[in-house]
Amino acid sequence: MLEIADTDQDDIVYDLGCGNGRILKTAANEFNASAVGIEISPLMYLWSKISMHSSGLSEKVEIKFGDFFKQDLSEASIVTVFQSIESNKKLRKKLENELKSGSKVISYHWKFEGWNPIKTDDEKEIYMYEIS
Numbered sequence: 001m002l003e004i005a006d007t008d009q010d011d012i013v014y015d016l017g018c019g020n021g022r023i024l025k026t027a028a029n030e031f032n033a034s035a036v037g038i039e040i041s042p043l044m045y046l047w048s049k050i051s052m053h054s055s056g057l058s059e060k061v062e063i064k065f066g067d068f069f070k071q072d073l074s075e076a077s078i079v080t081v082f083q084s085i086e087s088n089k090k091l092r093k094k095l096e097n098e099l100k101s102g103s104k105v106i107s108y109h110w111k112f113e114g115w116n117p118i119k120t121d122d123e124k125e126i127y128m129y130e131i132s
Helices: 022-031 042-054 085-098
Strands: 012-016 034-039 061-065 078-081 104-108 119-121 126-130
Touching: 012 022, 022 034, 022 042, 022 061, 034 042, 042 061, 078 085
Parallel strands: 012 034, 012 078, 034 061, 078 104
Antiparallel strands: 104 126, 119 126
16 A cells, blocks of 8 residues: 555654554555554554554554544655545545645545545555645
8 A cells, every 4th residue: 555655764654543553564664654553443452552562663653542533644744544435525624634735645445535546556446645
């Protein structure tokens, strides 16, 4: 997912609904980027925290517990999401209001209505958008 955005060490990757932290690990290990995951499920939050600690990534990766709609996303240069169409509809306005111009949003499977992707990987159902 992060390859499509040309992710590098200068990026701050936010994964909204980070689950087990797989994307965060990829950001840190493969791209040397800083990463922040936000997870609302207590079990997945703890799993991610333990996983980052046991992988030695606690310095590069931060896991936040809570609702990503209530978090400040303005620091992110790349945001990854795997949410529903309905969630993306609500999320779109937040991203437009909080992200800096040039920030990238990468969605797996579900497109953002009203946005045109600047890059796609149709085979993997990955859509990348840029905030203007």
